[in-house]
Amino acid sequence: MIAAIALIAGIAAGLLLEPTIPTGLQPYLPIAVVAALDAVFGAVRARLDGIFDDKVFVVSFVSNVLVAGLIVYLGDKLGVGGQLSTGVVVVLGVRIFGNVAAIRRHVFRA
């Protein structure tokens, strides 16, 4: 409950304050979004499985975003940024899909 309120408050704050992202970080925003979605859906699933843990959630989110960003950064430096971004998006996308499927099974029993 509190978590949902916090998420909505964050979205509202972002929409109202319109924070500007430094140009150097802008290429990583889409990756950060995908990593954040992965963490959120993983947390919802863990919650429904009854094994949610605050520490794991926070650490997994932070490390997901950092590692995804780092991979893309390295890829950019090596000239394979596009391919590595695709790789990160595929891996996180598969996980998001799987977690959403699990959530669906919990919610609809189907």
Place this chain on the structure above:
Amino acid sequence: MTTPDPPPPPWRPPVFGPGQAMLAELMNNHLDPGYVAAKEARDRRGPLPPGRLRVRRSITALTLAVIGVVLATAFLQAVAHAPDAAKANAGLVSDVKNRSAQTDQLQRRAEQLREQVAREREAALASTEAGAQTATDLRDLEASVGVGPVAGPGIVVTAGDGPEPRDPVTGELTNAADPARLLDRDLQELVNALWESGAEAIAIDGQRLTPTSTIRLAGDAILVDLRPVSTPYKIQVVGDPLTMDDHFNGSEVADRFRAYKSRYAIVFSVASASRIALAAATAPVLRYARAPSPSPAPPGSRSPAPHRSSITHRPAAPSSPGGGR
């Protein structure tokens, strides 16, 4: 060194290679394994004290708020940035449209003023017989060089690009040179043939041609007197419809266009019209000519009107370099 064969091992499920194991892991275990490990640890050690639990809860809430901000920011950025090019484009398009409308308005005003000048002049010249004759001559001359509006019977020639070339497999437009595309040269030839067939006044897409008109290609567009015209080009011609129709249809240019039509499927048709009204062309910009200082002679006696025979009735054909099929 030989050892006796060991007994055959019991059947085991096939062992995946490292790559396959990674893929299987990726496809089957979507949840962070940390959650399971944390649950086991909690089961072993018992729940956290309420104080630390509260701290952790609030950190989670904070993290979720951060995620919310990230999502909202990404959304805003996607909305703000994606249509940047489209916005600039739309701005330019509306700019161009505004300016065109402005030009049209100025043009209309110039036409009105020119008409007013013509009326005043005629009124001034009508007082004497010689003046009235001069006014009639002047009107004829203006009509023939295109700076006066004309109306009368004539023919309408429509010519336009054929279908654009498409890739035979994908059906997409290809970048190949398009043989069914009319160039400035084609329009020039049509117009020249029409002058030759006895045209007295010609307009392309409503743009009246004068002896100094140009028909030119600029990029992909054809400009008539620096104003773009678009396919299909409608060429309105005032003149005797019967002789023009005969003469033009028998001309070599019309033959060629009919061949283009059957070969490249361009648009080409000739129709006669009982009444065509053509607006006046923009008055030519005088660069070197200056109006003489008003002569002391009374108007009408020896007016500074140009000598009749010095002006050919039929305007010279417009032409320009460049362009080629």
